[in-house]
Amino acid sequence: MNSQTTSTVxxxxxxxxxxxxxxxxxxxxxxxFAFHCVHGTSAxxxxxxxxxxxxxxxxxxxxxxxxxxxRAVYEDIGVQAVKTGMLINKEIITAVAEQVEAxxxxxxxxxxxxxSRTGAQLLDNDAVNTLRHLLIPKAAIVTPNxxxxxxxxxxxxxxxxxxxxxxxxxxxxxxxxxVLVKGGGMQGNLRGVDIWFDGHKxxxxxxKHVETKNSHGTGCTLSAAIAAHLALxxxxxxxxxxxxxxxxxxxxxxLDIGKGQxxxxxxxxxxxx
Ligand SMILES: Nc1ncnc2c1ncn2[C@@H]1O[C@H](COP(=O)(O)OP(=O)(O)OP(=O)(O)O)[C@@H](O)[C@H]1O
Ligand SMILES: Cc1ncc(CO)c(N)n1
Numbered sequence: 001m002n003s004q005t006t007s008t009v010x011x012x013x014x015x016x017x018x019x020x021x022x023x024x025x026x027x028x029x030x031x032x033f034a035f036h037c038v039h040g041t042s043a044x045x046x047x048x049x050x051x052x053x054x055x056x057x058x059x060x061x062x063x064x065x066x067x068x069x070x071r072a073v074y075e076d077i078g079v080q081a082v083k084t085g086m087l088i089n090k091e092i093i094t095a096v097a098e099q100v101e102a103x104x105x106x107x108x109x110x111x112x113x114x115x116s117r118t119g120a121q122l123l124d125n126d127a128v129n130t131l132r133h134l135l136i137p138k139a140a141i142v143t144p145n146x147x148x149x150x151x152x153x154x155x156x157x158x159x160x161x162x163x164x165x166x167x168x169x170x171x172x173x174x175x176x177x178x179v180l181v182k183g184g185g186m187q188g189n190l191r192g193v194d195i196w197f198d199g200h201k202x203x204x205x206x207x208k209h210v211e212t213k214n215s216h217g218t219g220c221t222l223s224a225a226i227a228a229h230l231a232l233x234x235x236x237x238x239x240x241x242x243x244x245x246x247x248x249x250x251x252x253x254x255l256d257i258g259k260g261q262x263x264x265x266x267x268x269x270x271x272x273x
Contacts, residue, residue, distance in 0.1 A: 010231035013073055014224060015043040015066070015096055016085030016113075017058075017122070021051040023216040023263025024116075025085060029224040031266045032246070036228035041077060043069035046088045052216060052258025055120035060088050063095035070099045080231035081107035083223045086122050090130035097134035107230040110139035111223035112148045117185075117216065117261060128152075137175040140236060143223050144170065146185035157181075160190065160204065167197035180205075180240060184218050192248070196240060205241065207248040214254035214262030221264055222247045 012033050019025035026042050033040030043066050049057040073079060082105050087093045100108060112131055114123045123131070128151060136142050136152075144166075146157050153169035156162060163186075167179045178198040183190045192209040195202070225243030234242060253265035
């Protein structure tokens, strides 16, 4: 251990919603950044009253306040990678897209959060098109789950080949530079299998399937870990592979708290010491 008292660390920004239960959203993102030794900053888009059973209430933050948080971080601290999560409405998506343009945000990971596993609506119905047209084309990578990939591609997804077709469609029609269709919502062993497509390479990314009911926050953790690895200097596909390993470990150490779906656990690096 060296005795330095100050250090320069990579910085990542999450633009996402707060989850009072601490399993997803800003709370999962900041924890993920911290466990990668990346300094986490945040722009909160909405406050959810949420626990392991579901989402009870959502209060959006005014778009100007979201912009002010992003600018406060950029103008002073500087950021190496950004992820977006729950953006809730088209006004916030538009404001975020304008900042991506104005600040020339590069390493942008867009997790197109639409609906929670428990079925709660996390994006207004009329906001999908704004996400599609204004934000996703500006991202380095978009990471839809099965349900979100069906909406963005207008294709049904029931098999690995369907996931591949959806990834191609989202790349071509939504003009996403790279797409990761996540398999957490698939059946059986396909949970844990993701499809990567960047217009050149189609890859099937597989980690071991973890059998647990406690998987709240997998998507947020994955996109935050991708941003963390980008901030640390990994290239995109390497960052995705590294992030996937992190999620698999976090699922293996998921927390059995609450009466419903508990969150993935981030303490495994400490527990294994
Ligand atoms: N049971 C599992 N075993 C192994 N990996 C899993 C499992 N469930 C999800 N994953 C992985 O977790 C990551 C997130 O995928 P998932 O489809 O769960 O995202 P999501 O639906 O956006 O998550 P969230 O529950 O946070 O909304 C992917 O890499 C996926 O393969
Ligand atoms: C705040 C927030 N962001 C994302 C998700 C998706 O898991 C959630 N449930 N809550």
